[in-house]
Amino acid sequence: MNFMKDxxxxxxxxxxxxxxxAKIxxxxxxxxxxxxxxxLRQLKGVEQSKxxxxLFPYYLVYV
Known part of the structure; x- marks a missing residue:
């Protein structure tokens, strides 16, 4: 958790x-x-998503 601070x-x-x-x-x-x-970072609808x-405010999407 201190990575961002450090x-x-x-x-x-x-x-x-x-x-x-990466190779499979x-x-x-x-x-x-x-x-x-x-x-992806969520910008709206903050209270419900928390x-x-x-991972709020981030979402991981696999395509």
Whole structure:
């Protein structure tokens, strides 16, 4: 939890979007499907979502 506090300067200088490309290992190709995970930040409907989402105000979406 202290990562953001301890690395504030590094995070402020980081680009606004980060990504990584990973290879699917042959041993799990039948189980894993290629896709993208987006981290989205909620801007509206704050009060209702706080109770329902442990990652609030963020959502992870797999496409």
């Amino acid at each position: 690395n504030r300067e590094l995070l402020e200088k980081a680009p606004s979007g980060m990504y990584a490309v 290992e042959d041993s799990i190709k039948d189980e894993a499907q290629p896709g993208v995970i987006f981290a 109770e329902q989402n442990p």
